[in-house]
Amino acid sequence: MRSDATAALRSPTLDGSDMDVVEESSNVFVLDTLANVLDPLTAQARDCLRQQAAAIAKLSTRLDEQFARAMRILFETEGHVVITGLGKSGHIGRKIAATLASTGTPSFFVHSGEALHGDLGMITERDSVILISYSGETQEVAALIPHLKARGVPTIALVGKPHSSLGRGVDVALDVSVDREVCPNNLAPTSSTLATLAMGDTLAVSLMKLRGFRDEDFARLHPGGSLGRRLSRVGDAVLREGVSVIAPSAPLREALLALSESELPMALVCEGNTLHGVLTSDDV
Numbered sequence: 001m002r003s004d005a006t007a008a009l010r011s012p013t014l015d016g017s018d019m020d021v022v023e024e025s026s027n028v029f030v031l032d033t034l035a036n037v038l039d040p041l042t043a044q045a046r047d048c049l050r051q052q053a054a055a056i057a058k059l060s061t062r063l064d065e066q067f068a069r070a071m072r073i074l075f076e077t078e079g080h081v082v083i084t085g086l087g088k089s090g091h092i093g094r095k096i097a098a099t100l101a102s103t104g105t106p107s108f109f110v111h112s113g114e115a116l117h118g119d120l121g122m123i124t125e126r127d128s129v130i131l132i133s134y135s136g137e138t139q140e141v142a143a144l145i146p147h148l149k150a151r152g153v154p155t156i157a158l159v160g161k162p163h164s165s166l167g168r169g170v171d172v173a174l175d176v177s178v179d180r181e182v183c184p185n186n187l188a189p190t191s192s193t194l195a196t197l198a199m200g201d202t203l204a205v206s207l208m209k210l211r212g213f214r215d216e217d218f219a220r221l222h223p224g225g226s227l228g229r230r231l232s233r234v235g236d237a238v239l240r241e242g243v244s245v246i247a248p249s250a251p252l253r254e255a256l257l258a259l260s261e262s263e264l265p266m267a268l269v270c271e272g273n274t275l276h277g278v279l280t281s282d283d284v
Helices: 004-008 019-062 065-075 087-102 144-150 165-169 191-211 215-221 225-231 234-240 252-261
Strands: 081-085 107-111 128-133 155-159 172-175 244-246 266-271 274-280
Touching: 019 191, 065 155, 065 172, 065 191, 081 087, 087 107, 087 128, 087 191, 087 215, 128 144, 144 155, 144 165, 155 165, 155 191, 165 172, 244 252, 252 266, 252 274
Parallel strands: 081 107, 081 128, 128 155, 155 172, 244 266
Antiparallel strands: 266 274
């Protein structure tokens, strides 16, 4: 609410001459109030980001032989790397699966609850599974372990408590614990989900390096959007634009037909991957 002084300023003269002064005074009052509120919030936001950065940095101190074992399992997987989880962990799992798939490691996400009701059939003995649960005690996630082990499927956990049921039950447990959530109540998954996502990205990037995954490999898996355009070759770009291509030995009739069908008034004269020239409508 505005102060009484501000409200008093809202009484204009009969000719309205004081209206501009009233409005300007009111705006100054509101801006000062916002500044008083936003300044401490901005400071808190900066502290929030610093805490989250520190949580990720601490992960690097925990990378040991367990990480190396996880990398060996994932690199040697002949089928898919399957990610599973529930709640916020499930959302993070979907993103990790998408990152793996777009960087050369075939991957997909399976909801843990659905897996217990038939979707286990999506997982084969050629796959490996990454199970995500910060507490390590999520019932639906932990319940998958004996069924996966019975089929000889290698298992990796991203878990905040390595000595939990999930951490003890898998082949490899990667510790993604944080000191506390950045949530002021230390309840909402914030720092913990960020740490889990960072570990997933670390696995994906490490696999890219092991596979020698290059820009052109990424382009083949990501032909759309701004990334696809940035990585595409000139020939790919013009072909998407509907430019006709003819061989150097093409007869005049074929050249004329190519020009008439081209979306641009030109046709590329190519032999294999070699561009010999450009034929335009002015040339004929």
